[in-house]
Amino acid sequence: MAVIGAGVVGLAVARAFARQGHETLLLEAAATFGTETSSRNSEVIHAGIYYPPGSLKAQTCVAGRDLLYEFCDRYGIPHRRCGKLIVATSEAQLARLSGLQEAARANGVQLEPLSRAQALALEPQLACAAALHSPLTGIIDSHAYMLALLGQAQSHGATLVCESRVMRMRLERNAVLIAVNGQEPTLRAAMLVNCAGLRAPEVARLMEGFPPEHIPTPYFAKGSYFALTGRSPFQRLIYPLPGPDGLGVHLTLDLAGRARFGPDVQWVEQCDYAVDPRRAERFYAGIRAFWPQLAPGALQPAYAGIRPKIAGPLEAAADFRIDGPQTHGVAGVVHLFGIESPGLTASLALAEHVLQVATASG
Numbered sequence: 631m632a633v634i635g636a637g638v639v640g641l642a643v644a645r646a647f648a649r650q651g652h653e654t655l656l657l658e659a660a661a662t663f664g665t666e667t668s669s670r671n672s673e674v675i676h677a678g679i680y681y682p683p684g685s686l687k688a689q690t691c692v693a694g695r696d697l698l699y700e701f702c703d704r705y706g707i708p709h710r711r712c713g714k715l716i717v718a719t720s721e722a723q724l725a726r727l728s729g730l731q732e733a734a735r736a737n738g739v740q741l742e743p744l745s746r747a748q749a750l751a752l753e754p755q756l757a758c759a760a761a762l763h764s765p766l767t768g769i770i771d772s773h774a775y776m777l778a779l780l781g782q783a784q785s786h787g788a789t790l791v792c793e794s795r796v797m798r799m800r801l802e803r804n805a806v807l808i809a810v811n812g813q814e815p816t817l818r819a820a821m822l823v824n825c826a827g828l829r830a831p832e833v834a835r836l837m838e839g840f841p842p843e844h845i846p847t848p849y850f851a852k853g854s855y856f857a858l859t860g861r862s863p864f865q866r867l868i869y870p871l872p873g874p875d876g877l878g879v880h881l882t883l884d885l886a887g888r889a890r891f892g893p894d895v896q897w898v899e900q901c902d903y904a905v906d907p908r909r910a911e912r913f914y915a916g917i918r919a920f921w922p923q924l925a926p927g928a929l930q931p932a933y934a935g936i937r938p939k940i941a942g943p944l945e946a947a948a949d950f951r952i953d954g955p956q957t958h959g960v961a962g963v964v965h966l967f968g969i970e971s972p973g974l975t976a977s978l979a980l981a982e983h984v985l986q987v988a989t990a991s992g
């Protein structure tokens with residue numbers, strides 16, 4: 631079987647198939663694994679708070695979170711269950727805060743309500759009217775995690791081939807013929823899983839004979855981060871209430887304890903990862919709502935990631951799509967579309983789901 635794309639999801643999928651005894655080839659366009667969205671995110675292990683109950687995002691986030699913590703504990707992947715606070719910054723936001731607690735409960739995620747005084751006892755520099763504490767949220771060294779996935783996939787016989795861009799595919803009876811780097815289609819796979827992230831819809835279009843009505847339109851939503859110079863004022867991740875476009879500009883920490891803010895949301899046509907320093911202006915205003923002491927000039931442009939969206943700016947957020955033969959009617963092919971956040975957290979659960987979808991059909 632072949633997997634296209636060695637991001638965190640493709641690596642988890644390759645590991646899952648290799649462990650089941652499938653001869654697995656992982657094709658990656660870049661010079662190494664995990665250089666796109668999988669290394670341009672917040673590295674947060676999400677608890678599973680925000681997603682519509684029953685959605686694939688909710689199911690795979692909650693299941694994936696538990697699998698990921700277990701994986702980290704077992705294989706010594708650096709991570710920390712630091713917890714996070716979601717804050718209401720005014721009395722007017724209190725109703726939304728309890729709405730969020732209810733929504734999380736529907737996903738089986740318990741959040742602890744905190745009064746202003748209780749929140750300040752945990753994080754003295756915080757400004758808020760009240761907060762919710764999510765003890766299951768954490769942070770992870772995503773590169774160490776990907777390296778472990780790759781090592782395990784390889785130890786079960788999988789092969790990663792870098793600098794191998796899939797450029798064309800042809801459906802044959804019981805197989806897909808794959809052309810890499812402009813060569814003739816010479817690779818033959820009985821099963822193919824498309825984990826090309828931002829390029830997944832484009833890769834699906836490369837497959838001659840695949841029904842185009844089953845390929846979503848891709849949209850790109852860039853998220854920029856700004857790093858805080860100096861020590862982090864907080865021990866936990868701090869999130870405002872989510873807005874229509876995303877989770878709001880929040881504070882995350884890395885494992886060295888450094889703080890960064892982001893990501894914001896900017897709909898773009900092209901994948902350009904440069905951070906525009908002028909975007910800092912809006913960050914200052916957003917951050918001071920929950921951390922008034924933020925000093926002028928303390929934010930430095932850090933990095934950006936791009937969300938692989940399959941719903942446009944004016945549409946409701948889309949769920950993850952794992953489209954197998956039961957969805958599109960093409961045997962042996964599984965496409966993953968719209969694997970934005972919480973794809974890192976969900977990766978091990980997504981891989982199990984892909985395995986089920988792929989093997990249920992044949």
Ligand SMILES: Cc1cc2nc3c(=O)[nH]c(=O)nc-3n(C[C@H](O)[C@H](O)[C@H](O)COP(=O)(O)OP(=O)(O)OC[C@H]3O[C@@H](n4cnc5c(N)ncnc54)[C@H](O)[C@@H]3O)c2cc1C
Nearest residue numbers: 635637638639659668671672674796827935972973974975
């Ligand atoms: C700003 C931001 C913040 C996020 N924060 C979090 C977070 O805190 N927690 C969380 O759980 N999730 C988070 N996510 C989501 C998470 O990062 C992604 O869901 C995850 O990294 C997706 O992994 P992937 O393997 O699907 O895609 P990618 O990492 O993009 O990998 C796809 C791979 O496919 C390769 N490829 C593309 N086309 C071809 C081709 N034709 N041939 C061969 N290879 C090809 C690419 O080179 C790439 O390596 C965030 C995402 C963004 C954008």
